[in-house]
Amino acid sequence: MAKKNRVWNAWKQVSPIKTWFHRKKKVNQWAYIVRDEYAIKAQKAWFRARSVYKLLEIQERFWLIKPEFSVMDIGCAPGSFLQAIRNIVREKIIIWVDLKEVKPFSYPNVKTIVQSIFEYDELSKSVIDIVWDDRFDLITSDIAPNTTWVFDVDQYASVELNIAICEFSDRFLKKGWNMLLKVFKWEDFNDLAMQVRSRFEKFVTYKPVACRDSSHEEYVICFNKIKD
Ligand SMILES: C[S@@+](CC[C@H](N)C(=O)[O-])C[C@H]1O[C@@H](n2cnc3c(N)ncnc32)[C@H](O)[C@@H]1O
Missing domain, CATH: 1.20.5 (Single alpha-helices involved in coiled-coils or other helix-helix interfaces)
Structure with missing residues (x-):
């Protein structure tokens, strides 16, 4: 030896x-x-993930979340987006959805659904069970596919997840309101852009400083849903 x-x-x-x-x-x-100062910062501040700093930066710039909003957060585990949202939205309902089980919060206005965004019917039913016929003022998503490390495959999976969220927004986002998506932006991004354009008055893409330079992830901020 x-x-x-x-x-x-x-x-x-x-x-x-x-x-x-x-x-x-x-x-x-x-x-x-x-x-990765963000990971350290998140840990010190008791946030469940460093991604919270991406949302906080977007919030500082675009003011998407308002205290009087009801919010749906899709692809939410482990829950740092939700922590930031809940710091602003104290009373209205916040629903968080993920494939994975998430460690629950004990806030009365926060409800969890463990389901895939691709299971449209089942997910719709679970949402309606909670909010009846109501719709949301804001949908946020930080969804990401399980990575295969084949970038082409991952970026298309990310586009497909986001298209499913767009379809979901048809039923569950109020007319005139906004949605936040995250996508691995690459050559198939146009497929998603087309879907967003047909539903929202305008959109911008934004990469927060807290995103790693090496990552192709960007956020798509969709403003003013056109159809009811
Ligand atoms: C980057 S993490 C989200 C981190 C979260 N925003 C936070 O702040 O803690 C992406 C999440 O998307 C979820 N996801 C992936 N595919 C999904 C699907 N089909 N339906 C629902 N969630 C999904 C994953 O399980 C994962 O937890």
């Missing part, structure tokens, strides 16, 4: 490739830690 270590250390010292690799790895790790 000791011999193996000696050989390994000696090889590390003489091998230019290994030395270069090691230096690169160190730099990357360091950069990752510095960039």
Whole structure:
């Protein structure tokens, strides 16, 4: 074992490739830690995920969430978006939806649904059971597919999830109101843009500072739903 270590250390010292690799790895790790001040900040502030800072930045810029709103948050686990939303919306209903079970909050105005956005009928039924015939003033989503690490596949899965949310908004978002989506923006983005354009007066895309540089994720802020 000791011999193996000696050989390994000696090889590390003489091998230019290994030395270069090691230096690169160190730099990357360091950069990752510095960039991930958001993860540390989130932990200190008792937020369940660093994504909350993306929502807070969007909120500061676009003022999407208002205290008198009812909100639906889709793809919500582990729940940091919800924590930020609940800090503003104290009384009106907030429904959060995810495939995964989420650790519940004990706020009376927060209701959980564990279902997929693709299960349109079942999900609609669960929502109606909670809100009756009501609709939401705002839909937020930070949904992301399970990554396969084949970027083409992941970005299309992300577009498909968002198209399903657009269809859901037809029934559950009030006319004249807004929606926030997150997408892996790449070559299939136009498929989603078409769906959004047919439903909303305008949209903008925005990448918060808290998104990692390496990530292709962007938020799509859809303003003023056209149809009832
Ligand atoms: C990036 S996480 C959301 C983080 C969350 N916004 C927060 O602040 O804690 C993306 C979520 O989308 C969910 N998701 C993926 N596919 C889904 C689907 N078909 N229906 C509902 N949720 C889905 C995943 O389970 C995952 O929890």
